[in-house]
Amino acid sequence: MWWILGLVLLIMKLIIVISVLFGFAAYMVLVERKLLGRFQIRYGPNRVGPFGLLQPLADGIKLIIKEDFVPRTADRLVFLTAPAVVAAVPLVITAVIPFSDDLTIGGTRIPMVITDLNIGMLFVLALASLAVYGIALGGWASNSKYSLLGAIRGSAQLISYELSMGLSLVPVVMLAGSFSLVDIVNAQERLPFILVQPVSFVIFLISAMAESNRIPFDLPESENELIGGFHTEYSGMRFGLFFVGEYVSMIVLGALTAVFFLGGWRGPILPSLFWFLLKTMLIPLFFIWTRATLPRLRYDQLMHLGWKFLLPVALVNIVVTGGVMLFMGW
Amino acid sequence: MAKEKSVLRDLLDDVMGLADSYAVTLKHLFRKPITEQYPDFKRLLPARSRGRIILTRDPEGEERCVACYLCSAVCPTDCISIEGAERKDGRRYPLWFRINFARCIYCGMCEEACPTLAIQLTPDFEFSKYGVLDFLYEKEDLLVDHQGKNADYDYYRHAGVSVEGDKGEHINEKPPVDVKSNLP
């Protein structure tokens, strides 16, 4: 009967994780708008509900009841499925993220991770590069030059930054000695890796920003050149799915940063779930702050940064880390 | 060595620059928003702000518009159409005067062109409707009972043509020439 209990637990975890994630994503939009408002000395949305708290609801309703428009020349099937790909991929990544210390109920230890893969990090990297399929397909299927340009930019950008992202995680793996995310968290029992590997952290942060197409790396959807880029032709909830994907991916990246560099759910006094959520939220907040601060990069600057700066630095960092580990006999 | 140093300095400069900008935005985060809460609080707009158009009257209560067609000529969106007519006393007026506000871009050129100060833009900017035809404003909708921004101006006190009254009664005019005068 254990497998039934396991299944129930799994389903419960899935439901909780997905709903929490969606809730967070929805409110992340509000938080972003509110914060951007304050960064720009205005209020942000404050009309729907007290302090605008019902704004995500209103947005959701609006998106759902809007006309779902498909361009006549679009590749219909691909056009319809692309947003789903974008929204689904970050969700899948959450499967390997440990979000709390193991819970013990009635003597049974329940791992607070949906599944603890021993190649968790590889899984994460693999899936992270999958998200661009949604963008590329959506842009291509729209049969619009703006969308296509956006999609191509998205692919190029992803390829450029996926590399430095992966390389920036190599030292983490080296230090943790495992690909399992649970092991990585456990490896930071004494010291979060951010202190050990600040360079890795910076590279990972920049790459994560680029991965999630956030300002200053939002070239695939740059409104003023590409009229929205890959999602130019999308409307209604399909457009909303792109948004959901972007925000979920932001949170997931936050969670990953927490896991890789900030010691995961570890923290003093307060419950581990709280620490995890706190650390997770730091990254999206930083992203928002960045959005309020930095202008969009030019395309050549983007490429320059990825290939000529982050990649060499990441490589040097690996060598240095390896050397130090060798000398210090870690 | 010197070269390397400058690369590092450049990097430092870049990082400091970034830090500065982050500091600026962070500082702003704690400032009081300057947004006006529009429907709850309505600021008094200056009289010269450009909103809905009106046709004013002169101090004697007559229509100021003389249907000279300058506003319709100057209108970049061609949203004004008029037809002139003449009153029995020779005073001119628009038989009809139509502004298609669905086309109007509130540029204020009509107001600048108007020689009689009849057409004026008001600060009324809250101007939206459900039907496009509702934006077709006729003379009856445009004409108001006041002088607008210029309380004193009366075009017919300056024009050379006389309505009512005699020639030479306008501002800065000599009495009419008497053709049969004996004076040399």
Next chain:
Amino acid sequence: MLSEELKQKLRTMIADAESPREKAVDVMLEIQERHLWMSDEAMEEASDLLGMSPLELDELATFYDFIYRSPVGNYVIHVCDSAMCWLEGHQRVMDYISIRANVPIGGTSPDGLFTLLPVCCIGYCDRAPAMVINRRVYGKLTPEKIDRILDKLAGENEFHPPE
């Protein structure tokens, strides 16, 4: 309006001319001898006699200073206002006559005796200030001289009032 006798006289006058038009000014002056000024009716009848349109005659009448298209008094005093007379006191003369004869400048005295008008140079610069009254020129005007002239004219008012 014009008497038959006058018309006859005018007709003979006009008949003398090679073309009637050349007598237009003479005809008007002749009518003024009798009627003091050219009324609209007089203009129309005169233009009929001359074979001109009333407008053509009026073009002449309004052009010349000595043809009066508005009523005038028995004596029309034209005071020269050109440069010499003006230097020598044209304005004083005008003012004096105006007060002395109770006649506004450009107008007629209430008794219908005098009309006071300025006129441009009459060629008496050597005797400035000068004036013309019914084709007679008076120069070197002084208040006393003006008094004498006006009194004399008022006394010998042989003119009949306009018919």
Next chain:
Amino acid sequence: MPRLVIDDLEIEVPKGTKVIDAAERLGIMIPRFCYHEALGAVGACRMCAVKFIQGPFKGIQMSCMIDAQDGMIVSTTDQEAVDFRKRVIEWLMINHPHDCPVCDEGGQCLLQDETVSSGHARRRYPGKKRTYRNQYLGPFIAHEMNRCIHCYRCSRYYQEFSGYRDLGPLQIGNRLYFGRFKEGRLESPYSGNLVDICPTGVYTDIPARYKVRRWDLQRSPSVCIHCALGCNTIGNAHYRAVMRVEARMNPYVNGYFLCDEGRFGFSYTNGGADHAQRPWTSKIGGADVTVEAALAESSSKLSEIAAVYGPEAIVALGSARNSLETQSMLSRLCRRKGWLGPVWFTDTAVYRKVRSAVERLDSGIAVSMREIEFADFVIIAGADLLNEAPMAAIAVRQASRKNAQIVVIDPRPISLPFEFRHVPAVPGQIERCLGSLVKGSISKEELKGLDSAAKGFCKALPAKFGDKESGISIPELADQLMASRRPVIVCGTGIVSESTPALAADCAQLLRESGKKAGLFYILPGASSFSSALLSGPDAKGFAEILSEIEQGSIKALIAAESDPFRDFPDRERLDKALSQLDLLVAIDYLPTETVKRASVFLPSSTVFEMNSTFVNPEGRVQHAERVHAGGVPIWGAHPPRIVRNFIPGGDHQPAWEILWKISAETSVLESVLTLGELIAAEMPAFEATGKAQYPVNQARIIPEKSEGSFVKPKTRPEQGQKPKGFNLLLTDRIFASREPSVYADTLEGVFPEPALFMHSEDAAAAGLSDGDTVSVGLEPGSIEVKLSVSERMARGVLILPRQKGIEWQRMKDFSAWIALERIRKI
């Protein structure tokens, strides 16, 4: 040929050209107010100042006063000249009122343009402005003297150019006033030109007053169709209404000017002030239907009738206001379908006169109106220019101004704006008078030099024409004619006898062969008379014959293309009865005529402003009138509706030729011909002879090099035999009130002359009648009542009855009648 340099451009101009004109040839428009090419220079406004840098003159001079001479170097842009002109503008603007917004000239004002272009924007003079009281000048011209800049253009035009004497300059100096002696309607029927000629807004056009600005108008070159002369106009339309008509400069036809009838008589195209007069929709039996229905109805009825009674049971009527396109289509249809007609003229006699006139014109002898201006002796035979062809009178006046002798041989009490010798001959005597005048001018030496035909003709001309009553000595005139170099004969086609046009041509030919540069100009009855005469064969049936065939029942259908027999045919009663016997009466028209009211099928056609059309004027000049606007019920004059429609109300009209083509159901008509130009050329060989078969043709003359007819033997003595007793009642045209479009133009209503019957004063005295009496004239079958107007300046033994609005001349039995004295009674 002096060569000079103006603004670095070199030009060679004919001697006597003013510098201002030389500049204009180079495309340099020197500002001017008083100068006008037609009026000449007076140097009054000082606006055309330019700097003469080299040559006989130096410094700032008026370019309108100086003839171009060799070696001149002129600068129009020299700073000194520019400043001079700027100051002139500033002076002119000292008294000019601040009323451009309420001035109709605004937007087309020379003063406005020059002020703006000179850069004068701020009035520095602090003094007061001079004002004037205005005058009422009639229903056409509004007067606003305050705006005057004293350029004298109006009085120079009005008195010198057009020859009227009731508007001119009064007063002197700064008080100069242009007006009338007493206010009232301007006497000149050319007063509308004051609007064009005034450089600012003193004279403005009342019918167009304040309805529209120039920049809002749709403008196209057009041609006037009120009389035959074909003056060039510019049609101006706005809000689907023609707002005004302006003169268009054509040096060979009307020059810069236009008569008031042509200028103000356009409102028929708008359907009057309420737009209700013009029939806008198609009708079947008086009920409104769609065009398609009306076309289908008429076309099926026509084929039915053709099948049952044969195609000869269908007759087509044209008129003198058909365009050349319509005429060609009509003529082709009649030939192809076997229909009767087309009948262009209701009066067969007029048709024969016009035809003989058109046959005799050739390019050697025909003159344009421009050439009339340079004539030194003008004989006007049987034509009342002012009433029949007003602009021709202006052309003759220009000749008169150059000291040409003008002789008018006509029974009517002619009045013209220039001095002329009037021989009041009755119609039968016009030929003899003309003949004796021409014969007297041929000297013996000249006679010897003539060829036999000319000699025979000259000998056959009547030697003497004794008219002691007129007090005019024909031999004296003949001597003057003998001395002349460029005589012109202007011959009418209205009241003259049928042989007169040919005689006039022979006389002109004779004068030509005797060594003069003689010319001939015919006054034809309508805008397209020339082309209808060319299009109809010599054996064309008259309308009277058609009418009797209708009465006999052999004609069953009548197509009236812009033709109104009810207006043109005298015997109204007979016409009435005959037309009611028809099975089908198709009326195609744009005027609310009586025929339209009775039509079984009515189809609205386009006016000259609403289509591209071509007209041929009496000198054979083909002129093209472009479409001004699409037409339809005007929205001007009332509040426009707020509805959205996808059609133009009243936009059903189409050119008459198109309607004809459609109702003929004749696909083959346009089968062999592809374009309108080819259609016209196929019907009218003369058109092709222009060598410009490409449509549209404009300003080409379609008269042959040499006409075929020559030297008909003239009638030497008046017809003897039983001359009916009493008065010859003659129908004539009268300006504003006679011609078809004008009668339906409400803009002209204020100037329609009072209906009057004209009679010689002695005849009237003999009948015991006096001027101003209302008389009843017993006609067959009815009688008319009309006011009598007596005149000494007309022929005895004739009565002149204008065919005008307010006189029911259609009670006559024929186009002229003999009225016994006792049938004229005073009431």
